[in-house]
Amino acid sequence: MPRRRLQRRNFARWTAIGLVFCVAVGFAFVVLADSNRLETSLDLEENLTSKTSEPSIPELETSQVQPEPTLPFEVTEVQNQAPKISLEDLDCWTEMPELSDLVTIQLVVDDPDDEMIVLDLGVLIDERVVDLSDQLVPASELSGSGKVQATFSLPTGVKNYVHLIAHATDSSGAQSEAALILPQNSENCNSE
Numbered sequence: 001m002p003r004r005r006l007q008r009r010n011f012a013r014w015t016a017i018g019l020v021f022c023v024a025v026g027f028a029f030v031v032l033a034d035s036n037r038l039e040t041s042l043d044l045e046e047n048l049t050s051k052t053s054e055p056s057i058p059e060l061e062t063s064q065v066q067p068e069p070t071l072p073f074e075v076t077e078v079q080n081q082a083p084k085i086s087l088e089d090l091d092c093w094t095e096m097p098e099l100s101d102l103v104t105i106q107l108v109v110d111d112p113d114d115e116m117i118v119l120d121l122g123v124l125i126d127e128r129v130v131d132l133s134d135q136l137v138p139a140s141e142l143s144g145s146g147k148v149q150a151t152f153s154l155p156t157g158v159k160n161y162v163h164l165i166a167h168a169t170d171s172s173g174a175q176s177e178a179a180l181i182l183p184q185n186s187e188n189c190n191s192e
Contacts, residue, residue: 082174083111083145085119087166090149093183096161097154104151105180107136107166114144115170121150124163130155 088106097103109117119140122129133140135150142148154162162182169175 080115080170080172080174081112082176083109083113083115083117083168083170085109085166085168085176085178087164087178087180089180089182089184094185096183099154099156099158102151102153103162103182104149105164107148107150107168107178109142109148109168110145111142111168111170113170113172115172117142117144118169119148119166121164121166123155123158124165125155125157129165130157 086108088108090104090106091097093103105121107119107121109119111117119136119142120131120133121136122131122133132150132152135152136148137150138148140148164180164182166178166180167175168178
C-alpha cells in the first residue's frame with residue numbers, strides 16, 4: 001500500500017510540474033510576442049516622424065466621401081405602399097343589432113400604387129374569426145382604390161357587440177387592417 005501512495009503522489013507532482021511548465025511557456029510566448037509588436041510600432045513611429053518632409057494626403061470632407069458597396073449586387077428599396085382601408089357602418093347602429101337584422105358596412109380602400117387589391121372581411125367571435133368575404137359586393141378584389149359593400153346577418157355566437165375585421169392586401173404583399181365595433185356611439189354616427 002505505501003508504494004501505491006508514493007506512485008499517486010509522484011504522478012500528482014509530475015502533473016503539477018507539467019501544468020506549471022505549460023503556463024510558463026504560454027506566458028513567455030505572449031510576452032515575447034508583445035515585445036516584438038511594441039518594437040514594430042516604435043519603429044513605425046520613428047519612420048513616420050523622420051518622413052515629415054513628404055507631402056501629406058489632403059483629407060476629404062465627410063460629405064465627399066462615398067462608401068463603396070461591399071456586396072456584388074445593388075440593394076434597391078421597393079417603393080410599394082400598403083393600401084389604406086377603413087370600415088364604415090352604413091346603418092349607423094347605436095344599439096346592438098338582433099341576429100335577424102341585416103347589417104350593411106362599407107370597405108373604403110385607397111391604394112397609392114394602384115395595384116390589384118384583395119379584400120377579406122370577418123367577424124371576431126371569442127377567439128375565432130367567421131369569414132364574411134363572400135358577402136363583399138361587387139367582388140372581393142379591386143383594381144386600385146374603391147369602395148365595396150357587404151350586407152350580412154349576424155353569425156350565431158355574437159352577444160354584446162360585433163367586432164368586424166377587414167384586410168386589404170395588394171399584389172406586392174403589402175397589407176393593412178381595419179376594425180369596426182358595433183354598436184357605435186351616436187356621436188360617431190352623426191359625424192359621418
